[in-house]
Amino acid sequence: MTFTFKILDKTFIDAITPLVKKLNNDKVSESLLKERIAEMFNQNYECAGVFDDDILIGVCGLWYCTRHYSGRSVEPDHVFIAEGYRGKGLGHEFFSWIYDYVSKKGCESIELNTYVNNYSSHKFYYNQGFTILGYHFLKKL
Template sequence: MYDIKFIEEQNQNEIVPFLEKLDASIPVEVLKERLENMFQNAYKCIGVYHGPKLIGISGLWVLTKYYIGKHIEPDNVYIISEYQGKGIGKQLMEWIFNYGKSIGCNGSELNCYTKNESGQRFWESQGYVMVGYHYQKRF
């Protein structure tokens, strides 16, 4: 069985190896600096544990926007490869949705990379509908 719970801010270094898997081009020190800043700005991270082993993560933001109201945003979801395809992602999302409902959220939204076709299929299987494009401009 898997245990799903919040990762405490003081244990944020446990998250870094997962973030490295998501984007190896970002140096570890930059990831750590960004995580520190994120935790200071209402970021939460959920961990999926198999016994004492952390096998998956999802960042989580609770936001309010005029077009959806109060909602949760899963962010940088990653399950290590040997645990993928076992329904753990679905279990994690159910936990997140239940948490969102318990704090009065109206729904959930997220971003998924355009080239991540398996991610797009997963999110659609979880009931998400594509409603727009995510644009980015770097300075």
């Protein structure tokens, strides 16, 4: 199988939203997700996509910032690969493409969060060379 990787613009919101919704276990409505994703595109955010022919089968948000301890940084967010495509090396291929893409944009480091109970992602990120630096805390206002 040959896959295509590219940066998606706002016109892909309708295709991105159902994939991100699967990550949230339907905790956030599709309309609210679309609204939030549209707003994200107006911030320091890009969305990378994986295509099998013309079908979007994976996404990864990319948040950019500069951190005092790691320099210009990117944070992959809402990483999702459709279930039928998992376990075949596509995630590794996708992240290799992302590493190359963000390096060309001047990024010096990559940081990310993953849910505590998402054990398969932990294994994947360890295999990608990530280490645990700290804890992620959240407080809803």
